[in-house]
Amino acid sequence: MDLSLLIQRLNGAMSIAQMGIYEWNIQTNQVTWTDPVFDLFEIPRGDLNGIADAWHKRVHPEDMDRINQELDLALNGKRDYNTSFRIVKKNGSIAHVRAVGYIERDEKGAPTRMTGMNWDITSEVTQQEENRIQREFYENLFQAAPDPIYLINENYDVFYANRAFFEFLGKPITLEEFSNQYREEIRKRHEAGFRSTSNVEREEYLTLPTGRKAVVLMKRTPSTFLDGKRVVISTIRDISERKQMEEQLEVVRAQQLNASKLAALGEMAGGVAHEINNPLAVVDGKIQLLQRMFQSNTPPSPEVTLGHLTRAREYLERIASIVRGIKNVSRAADRDPYMPFSVKDAILDSLGICSEKFRTEGVKIDLTIPPNIDPRSIGRTTQISQIFLNLLNNAYDAVLNEPNKKIEIMIEDGSQTWKIHVLDSGRGIPQSIRSKIMQPFFTTKEREKGTGLGLSISHSIAEMHSGRLYLNTEFNKTCFTLELPKYDRSQERWI
Amino acid sequence: MKSILVIDDEEGILEVLEDYLSLSNVRVTRGHSVESAIHTLESQAFDGVITDIRMPGGSGVLLIRWIQEHRPRLPVIVITGFSRFSHQELKEMGVKKIFEKPFLIDELCSEIGRVFN
Numbered sequence: 001m002d003l004s005l006l007i008q009r010l011n012g013a014m015s016i017a018q019m020g021i022y023e024w025n026i027q028t029n030q031v032t033w034t035d036p037v038f039d040l041f042e043i044p045r046g047d048l049n050g051i052a053d054a055w056h057k058r059v060h061p062e063d064m065d066r067i068n069q070e071l072d073l074a075l076n077g078k079r080d081y082n083t084s085f086r087i088v089k090k091n092g093s094i095a096h097v098r099a100v101g102y103i104e105r106d107e108k109g110a111p112t113r114m115t116g117m118n119w120d121i122t123s124e125v126t127q128q129e130e131n132r133i134q135r136e137f138y139e140n141l142f143q144a145a146p147d148p149i150y151l152i153n154e155n156y157d158v159f160y161a162n163r164a165f166f167e168f169l170g171k172p173i174t175l176e177e178f179s180n181q182y183r184e185e186i187r188k189r190h191e192a193g194f195r196s197t198s199n200v201e202r203e204e205y206l207t208l209p210t211g212r213k214a215v216v217l218m219k220r221t222p223s224t225f226l227d228g229k230r231v232v233i234s235t236i237r238d239i240s241e242r243k244q245m246e247e248q249l250e251v252v253r254a255q256q257l258n259a260s261k262l263a264a265l266g267e268m269a270g271g272v273a274h275e276i277n278n279p280l281a282v283v284d285g286k287i288q289l290l291q292r293m294f295q296s297n298t299p300p301s302p303e304v305t306l307g308h309l310t311r312a313r314e315y316l317e318r319i320a321s322i323v324r325g326i327k328n329v330s331r332a333a334d335r336d337p338y339m340p341f342s343v344k345d346a347i348l349d350s351l352g353i354c355s356e357k358f359r360t361e362g363v364k365i366d367l368t369i370p371p372n373i374d375p376r377s378i379g380r381t382t383q384i385s386q387i388f389l390n391l392l393n394n395a396y397d398a399v400l401n402e403p404n405k406k407i408e409i410m411i412e413d414g415s416q417t418w419k420i421h422v423l424d425s426g427r428g429i430p431q432s433i434r435s436k437i438m439q440p441f442f443t444t445k446e447r448e449k450g451t452g453l454g455l456s457i458s459h460s461i462a463e464m465h466s467g468r469l470y471l472n473t474e475f476n477k478t479c480f481t482l483e484l485p486k487y488d489r490s491q492e493r494w495i
Numbered sequence: 496m497k498s499i500l501v502i503d504d505e506e507g508i509l510e511v512l513e514d515y516l517s518l519s520n521v522r523v524t525r526g527h528s529v530e531s532a533i534h535t536l537e538s539q540a541f542d543g544v545i546t547d548i549r550m551p552g553g554s555g556v557l558l559i560r561w562i563q564e565h566r567p568r569l570p571v572i573v574i575t576g577f578s579r580f581s582h583q584e585l586k587e588m589g590v591k592k593i594f595e596k597p598f599l600i601d602e603l604c605s606e607i608g609r610v611f612n
Contacts, residue, residue: 277576
C-alpha cells in the first residue's frame with residue numbers, strides 16, 4: 001500500500017476522533033499541525049505562522065512553566081513526554097489537553113524531531129472532577145454523621161468507619177488494630193447480621209477499649225457491594241445517658257409511689273391508733289382483772305380464767321391483723337419480685353387499716369366474694385393493697401357526708417381477669433371531671449386530705465401488673481373497677 | 496353500792512370494766528352509743544358516767560355536752576384511744592378525768608372512788 005495513502009487515511013481517522021498531530025523540527029524550529037490542533041488552539045487551519053503566538057497565548061499561564069520543564073526533561077531524554085495542560089479558549093472557558101510526543105535523535109543523541117498528538121480531554125477531566133466532588137460529598141456526609149457508623153466484611157474486618165466511630169471508641173486505634181484485637185467479639189455480634197436479609201436493631205451492652213461501659217442501640221444492615229462483596233453496615237447510637245436518666249426516673253417514680261402511699265396511710269393513721277388502742281385496752285384490762293382475781297381471797301376457777309384468756313387472745317389477733325395490714329401496705333415494695341398472691345388478702349390488708357375509721361364514722365363496708373373461688377393474681381401484693389387503700393379512702397370521702405354511708409367491694413370472675421369493683425353510695429363523679437381523675441395532682445379534696453396522686457399512681461400500678469383501673473359506668477353507683485390478670489398455676493414453672 | 500354508766504362501742508372494754516368493777520362493788524350499766532346512753536340517763540340515776548369519745552353514731556362529746564346541760568352534777572370520766580379534743584378542751588366541758596387507752600384499771604377504780612362521790 002502507498003505510504004502517503006496510509007498517512008492520509010490515518011489522518012482522516014484522527015480528525016474524526018478530533019486528535020491532532022503535530023511535528024516539530026527541532027533543528028529548524030518549524031512546527032506543523034494537523035487541523036484538529038488548529039481547531040483546539042482556535043486559529044485558522046493551516047496558519048503556520050500563528051502557531052508560536054497561539055501557543056503562548058492559549059496555554060494557561062499557570063501551566064506554562066511546568067509544560068516547559070517537562071518538555072526539557074523529555075528533550076534531555078530524562079523521561080517521556082506525556083502530560084496534560086489547560087488552554088484558555090477565546091470565550092474564556094478552560095479546555096483540558098492531553099499531549100504526548102515522541103523524540104527522534106541524531107547519532108550523538110541530540111533531539112532532531114518531535115512528533116506527537118494533542119487532543120481535548122475536557123469532558124473526561126470534568127467527569128473526573130464531578131466524580132471527585134461527589135465522592136467527597138458522600139464521604140463528608142458519612143464522616144459528619146453524628147452516630148458512629150462502620151462497615152464490616154465477611155472476614156470480620158472493620159474496613160471503613162466514620163469519625164464518630166473513632167470518637168466513640170475514645171482511644172486512638174487504627175481499624176486494623178481494632179479488627180485484630182476484637183475480631184472474635186465482632187464475629188459474635190455480627191454473624192447474625194450477615195445471615196439476615198433485613199435490618200436488625202437491638203440494644204446491646206459494650207465495653208469500650210477505654211473500659212467505659214456503654215448501652216447502645218445497634219442497627220445492622222446487610223448489604224452487597226457492586227463487586228459482589230457482602231458487608232454489614234452497623235450504626236451505633238449511644239443511649240447510655242438516656243438509660244441512666246430512665247433509671248433515675250424509675251427511682252423518682254418509685255419514691256413518688258412510696259410518698260403517695262405514706263400520704264394514704266397518713267390519712268388512715270388516726271383510725272389506726274384508735275383501732276389498736278381499743279383491743280389493747282381490752283387485753284390489758286383482762287390481764288389486770290386476772291391479776292386482781294388471783295390476788296383476792298377467792299381465786300377464779302380454771303373455766304373463768306380460760307374464758308378471759310380466750311377473749312384476750314381474740315383481741316390480740318385483732319391487733320395482729322391491723323399491724324399486718326400496716327406492715328404489708330407501708331413497706332417499700334418497688335423491688336419485690338412478682339409473686340402469686342391472694343386478691344382477697346390484699347383487700348383484707350387494706351381493710352385492716354381503714355375499717356376502724358369506717359366503723360367510727362358509721363360507714364358500712366360489704367365485701368362480697370362468690371363462694372368457692374380463690375382469686376389469685378401475680379405481682380406485688382403490697383402495691384395492690386395500696387390501690388385498694390386509695391380506692392377505699394376516696395370512697396370514704398365520697399360518702400362521709402351522705403345519710404347512707406356504704407362502701408361495697410365485689411369480686412367478679414371475668415373470663416380473663418378478676419374484676420374487683422369498689423362501689424360507694426356517694427353522689428358520683430361529675431361528667432366534667434371524669435377525664436381528669438386519673439391525672440397526677442388532680443384532686444377535689446382539701447389540701448390536707450389528698451395529694452391528687454392516689455388514682456394516678458393506682459392507675460400506673462395496675463398497668464405495671466398488666467391490669468386496668470377505670471371508672472366503671474355499668475353500675476348506677478360510683479364504681480371503680482380494678483382488673484387483674486388471673487394467675488394460672490401452669491405459669492408456675494417459669495416464675 | 497355505786498352505780499355507773501359506761502359507754503363504749505367496744506364490747507370488750509365494757510366486759511372488762513364490768514368484771515373488774517364488780518369486784519369493787521360497783522354496778523356497771525353498759526351503753527353502746529351516745530343515743531342509748533342519753534335514753535338511759537333520762538330514766539335512771541347514776542353516780543357517774545365513763546364514756547369513750549370516738550364512737551359510731553355520735554361522738555362522746557355530744558353526751559358530755561348533754562350531761563353538762565341536763566345533769567350538771569353528774570361526774571364524767573373519759574376513756575379514749577384517740578381524740579380530736581385536747582384534755583384541756585374536755586375539762587372545760589366539765590370532764591373530771593381523762594384516761595388514755597390502754598389504761599390501768601386500778602387507777603381508774605381509785606379515780607372512780609374519788610370522783611364519783
